[in-house]
Amino acid sequence: MDTTTTYDVIVIGAGPVGENVADRVVQGGLTAAIVERELVGGECSYWACMPTKALLRSAAALRAARQVPGAREAVTGDLDVAAVLRRRDSFASNWQDDGQVAWLGQAGIALHRGQGRITGEKTVEVRGDGTVTTLTARHAVVVATGSGALVPDIPGLRESSPWTSREAVAASAVPGRLAIIGAGVVASELATAFAAFGSSVTVLARDGVLPHAEPFAGERVAEALREAGVSVRIGAETASVKRDGDGKVHLTLTDGEQVEADEVLVATGRVPNTQDIGLDTVGLTPGSWLTVDDTLRVLGAGGTPVGDGWLYAAGDVNRRVLLTHQGKYQARAVGDAIVARAKGERVEDGRWGRHAATADARAVPQVIFTEPEIASVGLTAAAAAEAAGIRTRVIDYDLGAVAGSALHAEGFKGQARMVVDEDRKVIVGFTLVGPDVAELLHAATIAIVGEVPLDRLWHAIPSYPTVSEVWLRLLEAYGR
Ligand SMILES: Cc1cc2nc3c(=O)[nH]c(=O)nc-3n(C[C@H](O)[C@H](O)[C@H](O)COP(=O)(O)OP(=O)(O)OC[C@H]3O[C@@H](n4cnc5c(N)ncnc54)[C@H](O)[C@@H]3O)c2cc1C
Ligand SMILES: NC(=O)c1ccc[n+]([C@@H]2O[C@H](COP(=O)([O-])OP(=O)(O)OC[C@H]3O[C@@H](n4cnc5c(N)ncnc54)[C@H](O)[C@@H]3O)[C@@H](O)[C@H]2O)c1
Numbered sequence: 391m392d393t394t395t396t397y398d399v400i401v402i403g404a405g406p407v408g409e410n411v412a413d414r415v416v417q418g419g420l421t422a423a424i425v426e427r428e429l430v431g432g433e434c435s436y437w438a439c440m441p442t443k444a445l446l447r448s449a450a451a452l453r454a455a456r457q458v459p460g461a462r463e464a465v466t467g468d469l470d471v472a473a474v475l476r477r478r479d480s481f482a483s484n485w486q487d488d489g490q491v492a493w494l495g496q497a498g499i500a501l502h503r504g505q506g507r508i509t510g511e512k513t514v515e516v517r518g519d520g521t522v523t524t525l526t527a528r529h530a531v532v533v534a535t536g537s538g539a540l541v542p543d544i545p546g547l548r549e550s551s552p553w554t555s556r557e558a559v560a561a562s563a564v565p566g567r568l569a570i571i572g573a574g575v576v577a578s579e580l581a582t583a584f585a586a587f588g589s590s591v592t593v594l595a596r597d598g599v600l601p602h603a604e605p606f607a608g609e610r611v612a613e614a615l616r617e618a619g620v621s622v623r624i625g626a627e628t629a630s631v632k633r634d635g636d637g638k639v640h641l642t643l644t645d646g647e648q649v650e651a652d653e654v655l656v657a658t659g660r661v662p663n664t665q666d667i668g669l670d671t672v673g674l675t676p677g678s679w680l681t682v683d684d685t686l687r688v689l690g691a692g693g694t695p696v697g698d699g700w701l702y703a704a705g706d707v708n709r710r711v712l713l714t715h716q717g718k719y720q721a722r723a724v725g726d727a728i729v730a731r732a733k734g735e736r737v738e739d740g741r742w743g744r745h746a747a748t749a750d751a752r753a754v755p756q757v758i759f760t761e762p763e764i765a766s767v768g769l770t771a772a773a774a775a776e777a778a779g780i781r782t783r784v785i786d787y788d789l790g791a792v793a794g795s796a797l798h799a800e801g802f803k804g805q806a807r808m809v810v811d812e813d814r815k816v817i818v819g820f821t822l823v824g825p826d827v828a829e830l831l832h833a834a835t836i837a838i839v840g841e842v843p844l845d846r847l848w849h850a851i852p853s854y855p856t857v858s859e860v861w862l863r864l865l866e867a868y869g870r
Contacts, residue, residue, distance in 0.1 A: 394423070394500060395523060395524060395525050395526060396525070396526045396527075396528065397421045397422055397423040397500065397525065397526075397527060397528070398415065398420035398421045398422065398527065398528045398529045398530075398732060399411075399412070399415045399420055399421070399422045399423075399527055399528075399529055399530050399531075399532065399728055400422070400423050400424075400425065400506075400512075400514050400525050400526075400527040400530075400531045400532070401422060401423070401424045401425070401531075401532045401534055402424075402425045402506035402508075402514060402531070402532070402533050402534065402535055402667060403424075403425070403426065403432065403506070403533065403534035403535040403536055403663070403705075403707075404424045404425070404426035404430040404431065404432060404490075404494070404501070404534075405431070405432020405433060405434060405435075405534060405536045405705060405706075405717075406431070406432055406434045406435070406705075406714050406717060406718055406721075407432075407534040407536070407704050407705030407706075407714075407717035407718060407720065407721045408424055408426075408432070408532070408534030408704075408705070408721075409424065409430070409431075409432075409490070409493075409494070409499075409721075410717075410718045410721030410722065410725070411532050411534060411702075411704055411721040411724055411725045411728075412424045412494075412497070412499040412725075413497050413499065413725070414721060414722055414724075414725025414726060414729070415725045415728055415729055416497060416498045416499055417725075418725065418726065418728075418729030418732075418733075419729065419733075420529065420728070420729060420732060421498075421500075422498075422499050422500070423499070423500040423501070423502055423525060424494065424499055424500070424501055424502070425502045425503075425504065425505075425506035425514060425516050425525070426501065426502075426503055427503070427504060427505045427506070427518070429485065429486075429487040429490075430487040430490040430491050430494060430501065431483070431487050431490040432536055433536055433537075433706075434714045435482070435483065435487075435490065436482045436483070436485050436560075437482075437555060437556045437559045437560060438555065438559065438714075439714050440481045440482065441478045441481050441482040441559045441560070442555075442559055442579055442580070442583070442759070443481075443759055444474070444477050444478040444480075444481035444482075445474065445475075445478050445559065445580075445583040446579060446582060446583050446586075446759045447477075448469060448470075448473070448474045448477065449469055449474070449582075449583070449586035449587075449761075450759075450761060452465065452469055453761060453825075454799065454825065454826065457799035457800050457801065457802075457825070458799060458800065459800060469586060469587070471564060471587045471588065474587070475561075475562065478559075482559075482560070485560070502516045502518075502523060502525065503516075503518045503519070504516040504517050504518020504519065504521070504523075505517045505518065505666065506535075506667060507666060507667055507668040508531060508533075508667060508668035508669070508671055508672060508701075509524070509668055509671055510671055510672075511672075511697050511700065512526060512527040512528070512529075512530075512531060512700050513525070513526055513527075514527070514531055514668075515668075527700070528732075529700065529728060529731070529732045530700050530701070530702055530728045530731075530732075531700060531701055531702070532686075532701075532702040532703070532704060532724060532728075533664070533667065533680060533688070533701070533702070533703040533704075533707055534703070534704050534705045534707065534717075534721070535662070535663035535664060535667060535707050536662075536663050536705055536706045536707060537660035537661060537662050537663060537706040537707065537712060538554075538660065538661055538663055539554035539555055539556065539656065539657075539660065539661075540656075540658055540659045540660055540661045541554065541656050541658075542571075542656070542658050544571070544628050544629070544630065544631060545629070545630040545631070546630045546631040546632045547571075547628075547630075547631045547654075547656065549633070550631045550632060550633040550639055550654060551633065552571075552631070552639075552653075552654045552655065552656045553653050553654065553655040553656070554655070554656055554657075555576045555580070555655075555657060557655075558580050558584075558655050559580075564584065564587040564588060564589055565584075565589055565651070565652040565653040566589065566590060566652050567589065567590045567591075567592070567650065567651040567652045567653075568581075568584050568589045568590070568591045568592070568651055568652070568653050568654075568655060569591075569592045569594065569639065569641055569649050569651035569653070569654045569655070570591065570592065570593045570594065570654075570655045570657055571594050571596075571628050571641075571654065571655070571656045571657065571658060572594070572595075572596070572656065572657035572658040572659070573593050573594070573595030573596070573597070573598065573599045573600065573601075573608075573612075573622070573657075574600065574601070574602070574657060574658075574659065575600065575756075575758050576657040577593060577595075577655070577657035578593075578599060578600055578611055578615070578758060578760045579758065579759055579760055580655060580657065581593050581615055581620055582615065582618070582759075582760045582761050585615065585618045585619060585620050586618070590619070590621075591615075591619075591620045591621070592620070592621040592623065592649055592651065593615065593620055593621070593622045593623065594623055594626040594627070594628055594641070594643070594649070595612070595622055595623060595624050595625070595626065596625065596626060596627045596628075598612075598624055598625075599611050599612040599615075599622065599624070600758065600764065602770075603758070603764055603766060603770065603821070604766070604770050604771065604807055604821045604823075606786075606805055606807070606823065607758075607764045607766070607821060607823050610762060610803070610804075610805070610823050611758075611760045611761075611762070611764065612624070614760070614761050614762060615760075618761070623643075626643050626645075626647075627643060627644040628641050628642070628643060628644075629642050629643060629644045630642045631654060637652070638650055638651070638652065639651045639652065639653065639654045641654065660706065660712060661677075662677070662678065662679045662680070662706070662707050662709065663707060664676060664677055664678060664679070664680065664707060665677045672688075672690070672696050672697070672701060673690050673691065673696070674688070674690060674696070679707065679708065679709040680703035680707055680708045680709075681693075681708070682702070682703050682704075682708045682710070683695065683739075684739055684746040684747055684748065684750075685702075685723065685724065685727040685737060685739050685745050685746060685747075686702045686703060686704050686708065686720055686723060686724040686727070686747060687699045687701065687702055688701040688702060688703050699731075702724050702727075702728065704717060704720040704721050704724045705717035705720060705721070708720075710747070710750045711750050711754050713754065713756060715755070716749070716750060716754055719747060719749060719750075720747045720750070723744075723745050723746060723747045724745075724747075726744060726745055727739070727745035730745060749839060752768060752769065752778075752818065752838070753767060753768055753835065753838045753839045754767065754768070755767040755831055755832070755834075755835045757828040757831060759828070761825070762803065762804060762823050762824050762825050762827070763822075763823070763824065763825065763826065763827050763828050764821070764822075764823055764827075765821070765822045765823075765827045765828050765830060765831035765834075766819070766820065766821040766822070766831075767819070767820050767831060767834050767835045767838055768809070768817070768818050768819040768820060768834075768838045769809060769818050769819040770809070770819055770821070771784045771807065771809050771819065773819070774809050774811070774818050774819055778818075780811050780812075780813075780818060781811070781812045781813055782809055782810060782811065782812060782818070783809075783810045783812050783868070784807060784808070784809055784810075785807070785808045785810065785864050785867045785868050786805060786806070786807050786867075787805070787806045787807075787808075787860055787863045787864050787867055788804075788805060789802070789803075789804030789805055789806050789822065789823070789824045789827070789857065789860055790802045790803050790804055790824070791863070792857055792859045792860050792863060793854070793855040793859065794854075794855040794856040794857040794858070794859055795824070795857050797855055798825070798826065798857060799825050799826075802824065802825060803824065804822065804823050804824020804825070804827065805821075805822075805823045805824070806820075806821070806822050806823075806860045806863075806864060807819070807820070807821045808820055808864045808868070810844065810868065814841070814843075815843050815844045815845070816837075816838075816841045816842065816843060816844065817834070817837050817838055817842075817844070817847075818838065819838075820834035820837070820838065822834075822860075824857075826857075827857070830857060830858055833850075833858065833861070844865065844868065847861070847865060848865055848870065
């Protein structure tokens, strides 16, 4: 344990975002301490991104092989679930953080283990293992405490010991029957995984499947889940839950229908980890999401930075985007901004400036690792036209009609959508649905962030015969 108590920067929370903030400020020549109450590496490393993708990958590889004659014949067995779970364990580092702790040491970041709590301006108290340490920051405190699962107030749900994403992702056995409340990203990915493991899965999709994505994406995932044997109940709302003496879970829906399961997974969104971090000492409300400006300074009542601007928040906790890569992008912006302010250098906080997390608003990429995969960036057609008020033109193309798709897999089914800002003639949204589309996404991200005019995109020629030829087809459909 480090005995130093004064640092240039104190970061609360050693998830991917906190680690990157600390690394960035150290690389900028400042000193940094990070405070962590659980495992260094955060939710993403042990209960979210990496282990979920490990749970999904083996079945996806098997499905891909079965979609190609010649390879199909070589597949003679079924998914080895025990081997998948072992691979998941290794991607979760067996829930040990030695590797990441060693990385902190190499990066020159001091670690203080325990619950971090702000006690006043630039001061953080760390309680852990019967010790209380007070840390002082010369320049900044960054809250990167992430989020936890939201468990809605459905009568009997908490008492039924539901799984949250944590228990599902770390499961050591596969339940015979799994009921899932919610049908967002967590629910869709975990329904895909557990169905492949042989669970009989019921998805209670009160608001439809993947309601934040383009409608055709959610529809295709719902269809594929059904093809995989999942019962997808659109519009189904849970009224109450009860776990009986035998351990069985009984869900009563608002229409009176009963669903029985061995486990119930609640996947209905997230809450910020801000309940006990001392927000009250700086005039903010414990338990609330933190509002920030584009350089990630926490804003208080009246929309001005807290104090002289010493308090920052990055990652899930500011609710801008609940994704690891976007939180790490914020971490680079906030780390560099803190260094610039500490050195009295100019802060480039204008649109697309070095210290501004501009992409959060209009250019967020996301891959949902369902079967088929959903890869999207920017605005959906509805969000562009309705929320952002953009005069749009929407171009759809059947991804299965591209020569590269037919080669990639027999019966390739997919769709691509390009949302064009008609006044600026640039792309503002792009969605791909289909097998293995994840790796195609970055071209769209570059087109959107670079605001590449459609006229210039005609000169960006996709190779033949790749699935990327859909770019050419979309442009042809748009017209020159
Ligand atoms: C099931 C699931 C799958 C996901 N898959 C993906 C994916 O594939 N791709 C993707 O981009 N995103 C994914 N996400 C989202 C991703 O996990 C989060 O966006 C990411 O973890 C946020 O990083 P963070 O550093 O802000 O917070 P976290 O990873 O939550 O880390 C916060 C850390 O702060 C610590 N902490 C909290 N309070 C305190 C305190 N008071 N004192 C000390 N320490 C504290 C916590 O213990 C934790 O270690 C997934 C989420 C879930 C739930
Ligand atoms: N591959 C990825 O990028 C990935 C994977 C998993 C999670 N994540 C991130 O983690 C975050 C959390 O995911 P999530 O799936 O928990 O949230 P979400 O917001 O994606 O979905 C929540 C779902 O629960 C439903 N819901 C909300 N309250 C409900 C209630 N009381 N009863 C029934 N249904 C209810 C919503 O309609 C929605 O379908 C997301 O922001 C997501 O971006 C990302």
